[in-house]
Every structure is written in C-alpha cells, then in structure tokens.
Amino acid sequence: xxxxxxxxxxxxxxxxxxxxxxxxxxxxxxxxxxxxxxxxxxxxxxxxxxxxxxxxxxxxxxxxxxxxxxxxxxxxxxxxxxxxxxxxxxxxxxxxxxxxxxxxxxxxxxxxxxxxxxxxxxxxxxxxxxxxxxxxxxxxxxxxxxxxxxxxxxxxxxxxxxxxxxxxxxxxxxxxxxxxxxxxxxxxxxxxxxxxxxxxxxxxxxxxxxxxxxxxxxxxxxxxxxxxxxxxxxxxxxxxxxxxx
Amino acid sequence: xxxxxxxxxxxxxxxxxxxxxxxxxxxxxxxxxxxxxxxxxxxxxxxxxxxxxxxxxxxxxxxxxxxxxxxxxxxxxxxxxxxxxxxxxxxxxxxxxxxxxxxxxxxxxxxxxxxxxxxxxxxxxxxxxxx
Numbered sequence: 001x002x003x004x005x006x007x008x009x010x011x012x013x014x015x016x017x018x019x020x021x022x023x024x025x026x027x028x029x030x031x032x033x034x035x036x037x038x039x040x041x042x043x044x045x046x047x048x049x050x051x052x053x054x055x056x057x058x059x060x061x062x063x064x065x066x067x068x069x070x071x072x073x074x075x076x077x078x079x080x081x082x083x084x085x086x087x088x089x090x091x092x093x094x095x096x097x098x099x100x101x102x103x104x105x106x107x108x109x110x111x112x113x114x115x116x117x118x119x120x121x122x123x124x125x126x127x128x129x130x131x132x133x134x135x136x137x138x139x140x141x142x143x144x145x146x147x148x149x150x151x152x153x154x155x156x157x158x159x160x161x162x163x164x165x166x167x168x169x170x171x172x173x174x175x176x177x178x179x180x181x182x183x184x185x186x187x188x189x190x191x192x193x194x195x196x197x198x199x200x201x202x203x204x205x206x207x208x209x210x211x212x213x214x215x216x217x218x219x220x221x222x223x224x225x226x227x228x229x230x231x232x233x234x235x236x237x238x239x240x241x242x243x244x245x
Numbered sequence: 246x247x248x249x250x251x252x253x254x255x256x257x258x259x260x261x262x263x264x265x266x267x268x269x270x271x272x273x274x275x276x277x278x279x280x281x282x283x284x285x286x287x288x289x290x291x292x293x294x295x296x297x298x299x300x301x302x303x304x305x306x307x308x309x310x311x312x313x314x315x316x317x318x319x320x321x322x323x324x325x326x327x328x329x330x331x332x333x334x335x336x337x338x339x340x341x342x343x344x345x346x347x348x349x350x351x352x353x354x355x356x357x358x359x360x361x362x363x364x365x366x367x368x369x370x371x372x373x374x375x376x
Contacts, residue, residue, distance in 0.1 A: 161313035
C-alpha cells in the first residue's frame, strides 16, 4: 500500500512506569496534538485490565507486580517481554476512516510486514482456530478474533482502541517472550533473533512509514501533555478505578 | 434516507421528541462503524444513572465493541428521566433496531439545543463527507 506521507511524532520511552505509560497515552488522546506513535515497555511488569473487564474475572491480577486499568477495551494483558505501541490521532486520519475493523486491518498489515523482517511469519487469524485460545482467564492473548495477528498457530499481538471526541487511541502489544500468566502464546523470540524491543523497533517504524503513510519525527510530549499526564497518573491504579467493575 | 422524525448530532447520536421529553439513541452509522455489521461485536454499554443532569456534548455513557470503546455524547442538555435498562441483557437491540428498541436514554431538556441539531438530510451529508 502506498500512501502520501504525513508527519507523525515518535515518542520512545523504554522501561517507563506503568501509570505514566497509561496516563501519557490518555493525555495524547485528550490534548489533541500532533499524530503520535509511542513505543514503550513497562517497568515493573504490569497487568492491564481492559476498560470494561471485571477485576474478579482476571485471576492473573494476583501474579503481576503491578495492575492498572486501561481506557481501551479488550482483555487483560501482562506487559512483560513485549513491545507496546500506541497510535493517537484524529478519526479523520486515513488510517482510521471507515469502520473500526478496517483500521485494524491497516495497522495489522503494517505490523505483519515488520514481523516478517525479523523472521516471524505472522498472518491474520481469519477463520483459523488458535492453540492459545483458553476460557475463563480474561486474558487478551487467550481470546482471538479473525483480525488478530498470529503465528505458529498462536496469538502474538493484542490490540484495542478508545474513541473519544473525534480522536482515537490505538494500543498494540507485540509479544517478544511470554510469562507464566500468559503461557503458550506466540512470541518473536521463538522464531529468530528478535528478543529485545530494539530488535523490532526499526522494522516497525519503517513498516508504519511505508504502509501507513507516516513520516516519523522524533519528539517528546509537550508541556501541556506532560502536565495532564502527571495529573492522570494516580487514577490508573486507584482501587476505585481498578475495581470499577 | 434516515428517519426524518428526529434530529442528529455530529457524533452520531439521534434525538427524537416525545411529549416534553427527548429520546436519545445512536445511529446505524455509528453502530456499523463499531461493529461492521456483526451484532455480536457489541459487548457492553454503560448508561447514566437516573436523575443525572447532562450538559450538551457531555459524555453520558460508553459503548464497547469487540475492538473499541467509544463515548456516548449528549446531543442536548437536561435531566436523564429514563434509561433503557433492557440493553443490559439485550445489547443486540442497538444493532437490530437502532431507531426504536435500541434507544439509550430519555432526557427532559433544559434548553433549546434540539433545534440546533441536524435534520436527516444534513446528517446524510455529514456522514458522506470525509470525517
């Protein structure tokens, strides 16, 4: 797919605190600044609940070092051994025009191209059944839909969106390794040399530029985004928010 | 053409006068965007408490499809006097009958914002334009 290229800000924060990760994404959604691709990892490892998930229906919360609730939907994710990305932009952006599933197809196609560059033969699940599907764990990687990305017969990427005020926040988690909470899911490290986020980042950036029409320019959050993020941070692990359902 | 017995917001809610109250729902276009025609893709809808006072444009609820959470915005200001609690067990009504059984809330308006909403013809043009 060839697209006219538009400037996107690239913010990379590896090893960032979990509440900061979630709060900065929400601030980027709310402030409405430049279209932004964030690439990040989590320190410590963190289990994030989907916005509408019931806390009691995710047994894995007891095993993670930290727990937050996302503002995006979907199932719980144990953020360890993964590269997380977020896309925040206006819904008028060509990537997000049309029905929600079409936007997943566009983004997932780009991710599949990037994974191919590190020896991972990923594809959309479509009508396949996956060995990683499990009942009653509440985990994103144990539940699949046709547009999910899989390889070796297991789900290897989780994704979810939040749409608010004409804007969209799109989360993606690409698994480099697994954890006892998530068990036998697909990981890049079992397919070749991609064992660290830095192994995948340049390929993901290039694929987003080529397939999604981004022209990435390194940047940092604006003062207004930082200020809002710092105000939002505490809520993400506030017991009332965590157990809202 | 969508029903012309009601008005529409730019964020895809509809508002229909019923006596001195206004019934609010979301359009088939919004549902199609979220679910791509698959009614089982809608998984949760969070609606406000009775008696809540809404300002025009305020987020009054949230809807989750398999792949996205989206806000529901009040097309008019006023008091929530009824909530469609049947959606809790039958969310598919929103997709199957968005103009009728899939309504969300009934609002007693506090102002005249209804008059400023789009009619069906203007809404058709709105969704036909790039957005």
